[in-house]
Amino acid sequence: MKPIDLRSDTVTLPTEEMLEAIRHAELGDDVYGEDPTVNKLEEMAAEKMGKEAAMLVPSGTMANLVSVLSNTKRGDSAVLEANSHIYWYELGGISAIASVLPLPVRGTMGVMDPSDIEAALRPKGLHMAKTTLVCIENTHNRAGGTIVTPSQTEAISKVAKEHRLRLYMDGARIFNAAVALKVDVQQFTRHVDNLMFCLSKGLSCPVGSIVVGTEEHIQKARRARKILGGGMRQAGVIAAPGIIALEKMIDRLEDDHRNARLLAEGLIKMEGIKVDMKTVQTNMVIFDIDSLGVRADIFVKKMKGHGVLAGNISKTRIRMVTHRGIEKEDIEKALAATEETIRELRKKTH
Ligand code: TLP
Numbered sequence: 001m002k003p004i005d006l007r008s009d010t011v012t013l014p015t016e017e018m019l020e021a022i023r024h025a026e027l028g029d030d031v032y033g034e035d036p037t038v039n040k041l042e043e044m045a046a047e048k049m050g051k052e053a054a055m056l057v058p059s060g061t062m063a064n065l066v067s068v069l070s071n072t073k074r075g076d077s078a079v080l081e082a083n084s085h086i087y088w089y090e091l092g093g094i095s096a097i098a099s100v101l102p103l104p105v106r107g108t109m110g111v112m113d114p115s116d117i118e119a120a121l122r123p124k125g126l127h128m129a130k131t132t133l134v135c136i137e138n139t140h141n142r143a144g145g146t147i148v149t150p151s152q153t154e155a156i157s158k159v160a161k162e163h164r165l166r167l168y169m170d171g172a173r174i175f176n177a178a179v180a181l182k183v184d185v186q187q188f189t190r191h192v193d194n195l196m197f198c199l200s201k202g203l204s205c206p207v208g209s210i211v212v213g214t215e216e217h218i219q220k221a222r223r224a225r226k227i228l229g230g231g232m233r234q235a236g237v238i239a240a241p242g243i244i245a246l247e248k249m250i251d252r253l254e255d256d257h258r259n260a261r262l263l264a265e266g267l268i269k270m271e272g273i274k275v276d277m278k279t280v281q282t283n284m285v286i287f288d289i290d291s292l293g294v295r296a297d298i299f300v301k302k303m304k305g306h307g308v309l310a311g312n313i314s315k316t317r318i319r320m321v322t323h324r325g326i327e328k329e330d331i332e333k334a335l336a337a338t339e340e341t342i343r344e345l346r347k348k349t350h
Contacts, residue, residue, distance in 0.1 A: 004330045004337075005309045009173075009256070009283060009323035012204040017248075018241035025240035029233050030056075031226075037236030041243050045210045048246060049195065050186040053218035055211045055225065056239055060085075060172045062230050063196035063209040064135075065093045069224040070217060071133045071166045071194070074099035078133040079120050082106040083142040085170060086135055097228075101129045109279055110140025111148050114159045121163060134160050137170040138188060139177050142313065144276070145260070145284030145321075147177040150187040157191040169195035172209070176202060176282040179253040193217070202253050202283060203245035204324050208238045252324065256283035259322040259331050266335040272342055283322045290316040294345050302344060306337035 005011050014022075028034035038056055045054035057063045064086050072078060078094065080087055082104035086094055094100050103120045105112045122128040136156060138148040148156075153169070160167040169192040171177075178185040189195055194213030199205035211221050225231060232238070264280040264287075267273050272292040279286065289299055296312035303310055311319045320334070 001307060003304070003307045003309050004326065004334050006320035006322065006326065006334060007309045007311045009201040009321050012202070012323050012325060014204060014206045014241050015244070018205065018244050021240040021244055022237050025236040027234040027236040030235040031231045031233060035234060035236045035239070037243070038239040041239040041246070042210070044243060044246050045197075046212055048185065049189045049197075049212045051189065051194075051212045052215040053213065055218050055221055056232075056235060056242070057196075057209050057211060057225055057230050058207060058232065058238070059200075060170070060196065060198045060209045061090050061093070062225070062228060063198075063211050064090060064170055065097060065228065066211055066221050066224040066230070067168050067194055067196060068094050068098045068100055068133070068135075070220040071168055072098060072100050073132070075101075075129055076132040077101040077103050077122050077129040078135060079103045079105055079112075079117050079131060079165075080135040081110060081112050081137055081140065083110065083140070084135065084137045085141050085172070086137075088142060100133070103131065107140070107143070109146040110137060110143030111146070111152050112136065112156065114155045117156060117159050118163070121165075131163070131165060133166045133168060135168045135170060136192070137172075139173045139282050139284075141172070141284075144279035144286040144319075145173065145176065145282040146279050147180060147281050148188075149181065150183065150191065153188055153191040166194070167192045171195045172198040173201055173282065175250050176253050176257070179250065180257055180282050194221075199242045199245050202256055202323055203249045205238075205241045205245050208242055210242070249324075253283065256322040256324070256326070259283075259326055259328065260285050262328065263320060263322065263331050263334065266331070267338065270339060270342060273338075285320045286313065287318055287320075288316050289318060292342065292345060299341060299345070302341045303337060306340055308334045308337040
């Protein structure tokens with residue numbers, strides 16, 4: 001039987017309509033700017049985000065790196081959240097490739113306090129790596145898909161403006177935030193200079209992320225993408241499902257949020273499992289199994305034996321992500337499998 005895959009929303013497969021759109025996409029060489037499908041997607045994305053221009057890249061990791069590169073110079077420093085994806089999961093590309101010194105600031109549920117950002121800035125001076133950039137993440141992955149609200153984003157943007165810093169948003173799942181708060185996505189984007197969002201997560205596309213900003217910024221970002229080897233030719237095959245994603249796949253994220261809540265409500269009832277319900281805001285559930293006295297990687301392995309895939313994100317914490325293809329019945333099965341796993345482990349330790 002096919003496992004219930006709750007490791008990530010990146011496992012979503014394209015819809016039939018997306019596959020059909022790929023088959024019929026009008027194509028050209030995008031390095032010459034001549035792929036009409038890419039051009040259409042980039043225009044749609046810029047308009048949706050309320051910015052001047054946009055650029056398609058293969059992955060969220062490249063989108064973040066391109067954005068760091070195009071917002072900074074070698075030897076600058078950048079403030080980011082201590083548990084952010086850029087800091088944790090991107091092989092240190094910010095330092096290894098962009099030569100930028102990260103200044104990590106610990107947030108609360110993924111949200112940095114503006115005064116902590118201010119305190120982290122390097123003062124001007126001969127000895128200092130000049131701070132030029134602040135990065136926020138929305139929704140925040142390691143905090144459990146938590147939202148940086150529009151007013152929190154605005155407060156951070158005030159600090160950025162005051163200190164003449166650029167503000168960048170890793171908005172890999174920004175539509176999850178907008179749908180959860182029932183606000184237009186521009187309520188977030190208007191406070192940042194540039195951002196990226198992913199097509200390949202909850203929006204179900206097979207590949208792709210989009211960098212958005214001013215015309216001038218995107219011109220710079222195009223050079224950064226090229227040096228990283230991200231200039232693609234008939235990239236319309238990637239853009240075609242992206243168009244469908246923007247037109248049709250956003251509102252359904254609400255179903256994923258409902259399922260995540262259902263999952264969390266079931267998990268919290270189980271002995272030995274802790275869920276901080278405040279963090280269950282979108283399509284992720286992170287739970288702690290510390291009091292079970294078993295390592296998270298072992299727990300995850302046992303779950304796999306019961307047909308459920310999850311991710312261990314620390315020694316004691318496990319992440320489950322809901323997405324298209326996961327229905328209410330799958331949540332019920334996942335809960336039953338978790339209960340069974342706990343029972344088995346208890347038997348072993350008694
Ligand atoms: N996140 C993946 C893993 O890399 C952890 C996941 O399964 O959640 N920003 C954020 C906030 C992300 O969550 C991710 C992917 C990325 C950037 C990178 O995107 P990709 O995987 O397309 O390079």
